[in-house]
Amino acid sequence: MKMSKTFSVIAVCSTLALTACAVDPVTGQRDRNNTVIGALGGAATCGIVGALTHGSKGARNSALACGAVGAGVGAYMDYQERQLRQSLANTQVQVDRVGDEIRLVMPESITFATGSAALNSSSTTTLASVADVLAKYTDTTIQVVGHTDSTGSDAINEPLSRNRAAAVANFLSNRGVASNRITATGMGSRQPIASNTTTEGKAQNRRVEIKVNPIKQ
Structure with missing residues (x-):
């Protein structure tokens, strides 16, 4: 079961890596999604990939544990921004x-x-x-x-x-x-x-x- 789950996470990560470019609806050009790339970069060293199977709370906790370097600066700030918006809604x-x-x-x-x-x-x-x-x-x-x-x-x-x-x-x-x-x-x-x-x-x-x-x- 654990092996299967591991392969599932790897498959998800591979998909994210391949789709880390978003198509601009105005220009039609593909732009890199810095948040996704930042999060994947940190995943290799501090386990933020595990958040993919644990929802937003897991992502937030991973970002806190990893810090800006481990989680990727863009992702780290994204999680913080999301919490601030929720708190100040x-x-x-x-x-x-x-x-x-x-x-x-x-x-x-x-x-x-x-x-x-x-x-x-x-x-x-x-x-x-x-x-x-x-x-x-x-x-x-x-x-x-x-x-x-x-x-x-x-x-x-x-x-x-x-x-x-x-x-x-x-x-x-x-x-x-x-x-x-x-x-x-x-x-x-x-x-x-x-x-x-x-x-x-x-x-x-x-x-x-x-x-x-x-x-x-």
């Missing part, structure tokens, strides 16, 4: 993915009162969910960046953005995320993502971003 936190970077965008409305760097009580539940995931995936760095709108002077906005980033970073650290993985930075109003000429735009600019990146080997 019913919140206002925006989850973006650019390459291997996972970016969480937290609007001021769910984190801080206007002009304050003290976390709202309602935000702690959301941040606890974030921390629980980040604490498990240790092969990443975490950059917390505070942003404000253009209302007021730099003398007010710069320290406010720094203090907000520090408040989020301290919460994550106190919740079990190693502090040596975290940096906190304040950008003031220098990096808007919307127009500061409208109320809606200013609301979008008042935010804290958590950027999660794999550790460079």
